Amino acid sequence: MRIDIISVVPDLLDSPLSHSILKRARDKGLLEVNVINLREYGLHKYKKVDDYQFGGGAGLVMMCEPIAACIDELKAQRTYDEIIYMTPDGERLNQRAVNALSLKGNIIILCGHYKGIDDRIRQLYITKEISIGDYVLSGGELGAAVLVDAIGRLIPGVLNDETSALTDSFQDGLLSPPVYTRPEDFRGLVVPEILLSGHEKNISDWRYDQAVERTKQRRPDLLGE
Numbered sequence: 315m316r317i318d319i320i321s322v323v324p325d326l327l328d329s330p331l332s333h334s335i336l337k338r339a340r341d342k343g344l345l346e347v348n349v350i351n352l353r354e355y356g357l358h359k360y361k362k363v364d365d366y367q368f369g370g371g372a373g374l375v376m377m378c379e380p381i382a383a384c385i386d387e388l389k390a391q392r393t394y395d396e397i398i399y400m401t402p403d404g405e406r407l408n409q410r411a412v413n414a415l416s417l418k419g420n421i422i423i424l425c426g427h428y429k430g431i432d433d434r435i436r437q438l439y440i441t442k443e444i445s446i447g448d449y450v451l452s453g454g455e456l457g458a459a460v461l462v463d464a465i466g467r468l469i470p471g472v473l474n475d476e477t478s479a480l481t482d483s484f485q486d487g488l489l490s491p492p493v494y495t496r497p498e499d500f501r502g503l504v505v506p507e508i509l510l511s512g513h514e515k516n517i518s519d520w521r522y523d524q525a526v527e528r529t530k531q532r533r534p535d536l537l538g539e
């Protein structure tokens with residue numbers, strides 16, 4: 315899978331994309347992530363990428379021409395399954411959307427800044443608009459990092475058995491059950507006995523019951539309650 319991220323602050327993406335699971339995915343050649351500095355497509359001597367908004371009002375708007383030039387260049391090299399714009403007024407991201415995106419081949423993610431992008435880019439190029447939550451970030455980069463992390467760990471071969479995504483919260487519409495490691499007794503709090511029993515079926519039933527109970531208490535909306 316290939317993801318091209320267009321940003322005016324590419325440095326913001328360096329660290330999240332170069333560690334842990336995403337590093338492994340890239341090292342294994344399972345995920346190619348390419349960060350493009352939009353400024354390279356900026357206009358005139360100062361490589362301008364933003365301008366005042368028509369109609370007045372505070373805040374700059376990202377201009378059409380640099381974004382269009384950048385996306386056109388990418389599209390001339392390969393076809394893209396989605397061109398995603400990260401924005402607080404997009405569709406709220408959830409595991410279902412992440413699962414679907416992890417099956418795609420090539421994706422562009424455009425990060426907004428300032429007051430956002432000229433609406434004509436949304437009309438002409440963008441196929442999907444994604445928000446990572448009901449709050450406003452100073453730019454789309456952190457949202458893009460969240461999205462790429464969530465997608466990357468689902469690509470077959472990225473996670474090993476120990477980190478399998480199948481038992482993640484949300485994968486079966488339930489939150490995860492509690493987990494424990496050594497020691498068995500920590501400050502008087504002991505690990506539930508069933509987990510020490512070695513009885514696989516009982517352990518799996520217990521985990522399921524705990525997952526349902528947790529979901530009921532914390533996220534009844536996931537159970538349609």
Ligand code: ADE
Nearest residue numbers: 400401402445446451457
């Ligand atoms: N850019 C600014 N706020 C955002 C959000 N909540 N989600 C995605 N991109 C954003």
